[in-house]
Amino acid sequence: MMVPDRPRISLLGTSALLFEAPGAFDLPHQRRIWALAATASKWTDIREAVPGITNLMLTFETPPRQLDALIAALNDAWDTAEGLAIGGREIRLPVTYGGEIGSQLQSVADHCSLSIDDVVAIHAAPLYTVFALGSHPGYCYLGGMDPRITMPRRQTPLQRSAGGSVSIGGSQTGVSASPGPSGWHAIGHTSWTFFDPSWPTPAALVPGDTIRFVIERVIR
């Protein structure tokens, strides 16, 4: 696939805009996204600057009348953005791979022409970085997955997937914080509280934190 060398900026209707950085899905690019988010969140008319995976969504307080000025400002800010290195905490998450909740473990192994043990070992090896929060309350997108266990998202999303599911979607992995619909493939599960609206900051993890999956058990 061709990688454009300029950012792509597109509208999400009248309530938001999406900035997609050129280049790889890696930590240096993500650190520039965090820097861009910190800058853009201070602009007038911007309600929130929401990092995704090497991209940034800006939601509008009111839809800007002058889109060109906003787009130019974003491009300028990206060009000058120095990577923001966030020194986060390291969280160890015990995971049961396979079983009823992780029922797609075999499918991922088949798709990637690997054994179940290989998939588990490859998935649990890296120190993952929380790149962004999104999807549902407290959910973390993680960077650092080994591309050998990439599997495209589902043809049709599931209406309900269990809370605590450890899943793979494309070249990304993550742990659902509560039950809900999902287009990803669950390979295991964990019990951990990611979100509580009564906490001063409702999400347990923030971008820059790191996660290590600890293999608690593998159910074949």
Next chain:
Amino acid sequence: MIEILSVTGPASIQDLGRFDQYRFGVGTSGAMDDVALRAGNILLGNDENAAAVEIPIMPFRLRFDRNIAFALTGAAVEAEIAGRAIPPWWRSYARAGDILNIKAMSHGARSYLAVGGGIDVPMVLGSRSTQFRGEFGGLHGRPLQVGDILPCATSTAAIGEFGIEPAGITLARPNAAADESIVRVIVAGEYDAFEATAQELFWSSSWTITPQSNRYGYRLQGPAVKPKAPVEKRSHGIVPGVIQIPPNGQPIIQMRDAQTSGGYPKIATVIGADLWRVGQARLGGKLRFEQTAYTDALAAEDDMSAYLDRLRTNMRLVEEAGTCR
């Protein structure tokens, strides 16, 4: 207070929504028809963000435990207060012990019951809207059940009966057939990933709203619209109104309880001024999409604001006239 006597579908407490918590993965929630919610609150002299009950399926019955003004807006419903028929888009008044019976819905998909002062559930992360996925907000973060008691704030709201013109009439779109909604959209990031023939299918089709449609999203059925090559996006933020095309080629319109991010290709986004029309589109009904430029979308928002401004002005005049008498 209000006691729920009978509830058929997933009714919930909603205000305009929770708009600044995306960075924690928390979506907006909020009324599927924000115009109807605002109109109901304007009728009662409430803050326009006051919480109301969103009711998607009838019958729905409740009892008021004190004298209170209320309004029904949104879908066209057949309703009675203490046995007396009341039209939709109408402010009325209940006495302690009166039963409100919303018997049927003839047009539209959601009715809003607003009360003088608003439904007084706690504000959680800046909103009273129910967050189903996170199980917070609204009443215990869940749909309403028989026996639930809803606290109501005190109010100095006017109590005379009064009706207003429904948004669906004032803001009617030309050329919409019966049980078909036409919504304006702005093309989104992956529009060009589709061949001209696929784009044409998207615009020309009359999409059927499947029974899998709800507050999370509207799943549509029609001819498969597929990109030139499979598209796997890196996960990015999305907002209510975004129309994704999963690999099966059947569009999904993300709605108020949608995930805050996604990776399926986006072909277009419903403009803010038309999102309520989707919220009032019925299961089994049809939807068509009309391409709109950003500047025209802003003009459409101005039309919607003008409608609400007229309501505010009219209500002020009515209250002033009432005071003079």
